[in-house]
Amino acid sequence: xxxxxxxxxxxxxxxxxxxxxxxxxxxxxxxxxxxxxxxxxxxxxxxxxxxxxxxxxxxxxxxxxxxxxxxxxxxxxxxxxxxxxxxxxxxxxxxxxxxxxxxxxxxxxxxxxxxxxxxxxxxxxxxxxxxxxxxxxxxxxxxxxxxxxxxxxxxxxxxxxxxxxxxxxxxxxxxxxxxxxxxxxxxxxxxxxxxxxxxxxxxxxxxxxxxxxxxxxxxxxxxxxxxxxxxxxxxxxxxxxxxxxxxxxxxxxxxxxxxxxxxxxxxxxxxxxxxxxxxxxxxxxxxxxxxxxxxxxxxxxxxxxxxxxxxxxxxxxxxxxxxxxxxxxxxxxxxxxxxxxxxxxxxxxxxxxxxxxxxxxxxxxxxxxxxxxxxxxxxxxxxxxxxxxxxxxxxxxxxxxxxxxxxxxxxxxxxxxxxxxxxxxxxxxxxxxxxxxxxxxxxxxxxxxxxxxxxxxxxxxxxxxxxxxxxxxxxxxxxxxxxxxxxxxxxxxxxxxxxxxxxxxxxxxxxxxxxxxxxxxxxxxxxxxxxxxxxxxxxxxxxxxxxxxxxxxxxxxxxxxxxxxxxxxxxxxxxxxxxxxxxxxxxxxxxxxxxxxxxxxxx
Amino acid sequence: xxxxxxxxxxxxxxxxxxxxxxxxxxxxxxxxxxxxxxxxxxxxxxxxxxxxxxxxxxxxxxxxxxxxxxxxxxxxxxxxxxxxxxxxxxxxxxxxxxxxxxxxxxxxxxxxxxxxxxxxxxxxxxxxxxxxxxxxxxxxxxxxxxxxxxxxxxxxxxxxxxxxxxxxxxxxxxxxxxxxxxxxxxxxxxxxxxxxxxxxxxxxxxxxxxxxxxxxxxxxxxxxxxxxxxxxxxxxxxxxxxxxxxxxxxxxxxxxxxxxxxxxxxxxxxxxxxxxxxxxxxxxxxxxxxxxxxxxxxxxxxxxxxxxxxxxxxxxxxxxxxxxxxxxxxxxxxxxxxxxxxxxxxxxxx
Numbered sequence: 039x040x041x042x043x044x045x046x047x048x049x050x051x052x053x054x055x056x057x058x059x060x061x062x063x064x065x066x067x068x069x070x071x072x073x074x075x076x077x078x079x080x081x082x083x084x085x086x087x088x089x090x091x092x093x094x095x096x097x098x099x100x101x102x103x104x105x106x107x108x109x110x111x112x113x114x115x116x117x118x119x120x121x122x123x124x125x126x127x128x129x130x131x132x133x134x135x136x137x138x139x140x141x142x143x144x145x146x147x148x149x150x151x152x153x154x155x156x157x158x159x160x161x162x163x164x165x166x167x168x169x170x171x172x173x174x175x176x177x178x179x180x181x182x183x184x185x186x187x188x189x190x191x192x193x194x195x196x197x198x199x200x201x202x203x204x205x206x207x208x209x210x211x212x213x214x215x216x217x218x219x220x221x222x223x224x225x226x227x228x229x230x231x232x233x234x235x236x237x238x239x240x241x242x243x244x245x246x247x248x249x250x251x252x253x254x255x256x257x258x259x260x261x262x263x264x265x266x267x268x269x270x271x272x273x274x275x276x277x278x279x280x281x282x283x284x285x286x287x288x289x290x291x292x293x294x295x296x297x298x299x300x301x302x303x304x305x306x307x308x309x310x311x312x313x314x315x316x317x318x319x320x321x322x323x324x325x326x327x328x329x330x331x332x333x334x335x336x337x338x339x340x341x342x343x344x345x346x347x348x349x350x351x352x353x354x355x356x357x358x359x360x361x362x363x364x365x366x367x368x369x370x371x372x373x374x375x376x377x378x379x380x381x382x383x384x385x386x387x388x389x390x391x392x393x394x395x396x397x398x399x400x401x402x403x404x405x406x407x408x409x410x411x412x413x414x415x416x417x418x419x420x421x422x423x424x425x426x427x428x429x430x431x432x433x434x435x436x437x438x439x440x441x442x443x444x445x446x447x448x449x450x451x452x453x454x455x456x457x458x459x460x461x462x463x464x465x466x467x468x469x470x471x472x473x474x475x476x477x478x479x480x481x482x483x484x485x486x487x488x489x490x491x492x493x494x495x496x497x498x499x500x501x502x503x504x505x506x507x508x509x510x511x512x513x514x515x516x517x518x519x520x521x522x523x524x525x526x527x528x529x530x531x532x533x534x535x536x537x538x539x540x541x542x543x544x545x546x547x548x549x550x551x552x553x554x555x556x557x558x559x560x561x562x563x564x565x566x567x568x569x570x571x572x573x574x575x576x577x578x579x580x581x582x583x584x585x586x587x588x589x590x591x592x593x594x595x596x597x598x599x600x601x602x603x604x605x606x607x608x609x610x611x612x613x614x615x616x617x618x619x620x621x622x623x624x625x626x627x628x629x630x631x632x633x634x635x636x637x638x639x640x641x
Numbered sequence: 642x643x644x645x646x647x648x649x650x651x652x653x654x655x656x657x658x659x660x661x662x663x664x665x666x667x668x669x670x671x672x673x674x675x676x677x678x679x680x681x682x683x684x685x686x687x688x689x690x691x692x693x694x695x696x697x698x699x700x701x702x703x704x705x706x707x708x709x710x711x712x713x714x715x716x717x718x719x720x721x722x723x724x725x726x727x728x729x730x731x732x733x734x735x736x737x738x739x740x741x742x743x744x745x746x747x748x749x750x751x752x753x754x755x756x757x758x759x760x761x762x763x764x765x766x767x768x769x770x771x772x773x774x775x776x777x778x779x780x781x782x783x784x785x786x787x788x789x790x791x792x793x794x795x796x797x798x799x800x801x802x803x804x805x806x807x808x809x810x811x812x813x814x815x816x817x818x819x820x821x822x823x824x825x826x827x828x829x830x831x832x833x834x835x836x837x838x839x840x841x842x843x844x845x846x847x848x849x850x851x852x853x854x855x856x857x858x859x860x861x862x863x864x865x866x867x868x869x870x871x872x873x874x875x876x877x878x879x880x881x882x883x884x885x886x887x888x889x890x891x892x893x894x895x896x897x898x899x900x901x902x903x904x905x906x907x908x909x910x911x912x913x914x915x916x917x918x919x920x921x922x923x924x925x926x927x928x929x930x931x932x933x934x935x936x937x938x939x940x941x942x943x944x945x946x947x948x949x950x951x952x953x954x955x956x957x958x959x960x961x962x963x964x965x966x967x968x969x970x971x972x973x974x975x976x977x978x979x980x981x982x983x984x985x986x987x988x989x990x991x
Binding site: 497 | 697699719723724725741742766961962963964965969971973976978982983990
């Protein structure tokens, strides 16, 4: 492995201290590779902290365009002495270890299976720049310069990015370019450049963008016509409302008056955040809120109210590692069950599972349509990995002929001709009733109540009247199963089994399937995109004698949901779980699948 | 309590208002509260206020939380859109509803449990945002539906029906609201409809959050000797600091200005006339108003009337600079930037 040339297929891990400006250096590096036409993936591991704690940025260069961590580390840039030992241990044999040798460390030279590249970054930057802040920032840019030389990156691309970033701030362009040069020249004169790991420019087949899921979801809210966004700050969902706010300032100001065609309310807590969205939605605006696990727990009472009173609502749960406060800056898919049955009593919620930022955009549009069509909350279960990391995606597209589906609303003209409006009568037999908007017509008035109500909306404590309503809600949920996004299914001829997964597991699952296929093990694949499960999910489950359910939580929540709702084949569904908080890699799952398949073959 | 469907009786002398509706059109379902409950008087006051203001019921959104008081929206304005939400969270529903459409009249009815314990946070933040609505607290010092526990408005030393005294200091919604920037703060008494109805009318027409704390005795659990929220105690201990009335724009020319009365113009064109009992009292001076109320409180006096008003304070929509057209009425083509804009936005990410 050490001698094999690794063009466009390796992982760089950069260890820094948070609050030192390394994020912009890392973004510059990743973008440079991306601009050279090579698929690249960035994952940020940051602490729940403002300044001074270890943070890592991992860049995977992947010719094959895989969308997951590889689980290996080929190059380490160690800029944080606190984590030298850990970073050294992380390096895969054959890798390269770059560190700031202003203060040389003998112990870093103990591994014979790697290459150590000491660069006196601090000393060079202290000599070249004035002021402690500039010296710290430029030290980060200088390692980018060294990597440019070591990986044979295109220097013109790097300079182009500096010009784009700093615009007419020529002094910043100059100082950054100087720092790049320092790192570059040192590497060229002291090491054999490029390394075995290196980047070769490619001409990409499709035009791609780098985008994070929260930004894409926020853009989805703008395009779906949402006007009210209410929220309470919580990692990792905060950037969704930040992005919505920025897009609205740019795209939602009235051209004549300059006034805002939107309203963003930073609520006092998550209860108020969802209450505000619900109030706006009741009143006919498309409204949403965004949160993460702890917020979902707080919102559950209102989710029950919205379910029972049948008010549309879009809720983004950008999942993080729980339970409780858990690990706020680490990713997981552990809210599946609490979201599916959020709130007391017999409640069931509609869930959508985007797999990447592009789907965060498209499923957001669907979420608003479904919420209006079904008159119920729709929860988009994203996660920190999708929400906050930059992913390479195909460009987002928009069809100008799209019109929103506002669902069954009795407008003023219809109400005028009606003798009497009844809120919860199932006229169409699909479990979905007609609603009215406040203030539209005197005949449309009714009282929304979370207490027991009959099909006319009146208060009731009568057995049969109550059951009529909750039975219809069950029927509506069955209708929902036929309307939600279908699963994505990939099949082989003569498969050995199958994988079921959701959301951000997709990249790692696809890579696993490719690798197993090369070993002669063929696994069909279904990525579930929504709950309730539609007939395709049920059919898929019945087809195989061995199914691996890959998900990122300890308790196999997706598997439990499948077994609860479909009640078939608990012994054939093998849970494949990873819940350590890092984005899933194929290494986390492949061995367990392989072993099980071999046992199955032997049996 | 009654399950009887309310008969519709039109009094022969009842006259329609200027939009052709009679007072009966402002009624709701038959109340299921205890006979003599103060809340029913408040509901009657709300009906009368909307009737006299010529506001069509379907242009009103009535909201509530959970508790005896929160049941009352069913008992008035059957033609209004209603939202009986969850305990203590009505202010957030009202905030969102108002954000979506500022053109309706919003009235929230809550109680001392709903507003001062479980919902204190939401109440405070709705006041801070100055959501344009009337918010009525029907304050009786106890939890009725759960059989008479003290609420956070119970005075120190006030006794429960079984005799035990409350030892925790009360939260006064009036002083709280004045302190955190309330733009209309009033106190009424359900047993004094003459003074309550003008307060409700002024509160409806005020631009911003109008809080009226109405002492509304609980005849079943808190109307005994030793209670400071009983009818008797309230009658004996309360006095008006100010008599206020709302004068709509059409009546301004003909209205006789009370001798010694002051006027606060409202943004709808109408005005509030008020006459203070005590010359030193100034309902437009926040700190003096708070000081006066606190002094009365220390003497165990319940001061009523329009205690503070600032009709110039920006409301939620002004603070958010939202469009003139209600957000919910904006057309999709106005809201959607289109395919070309999406292409341009993405240039920064390629």
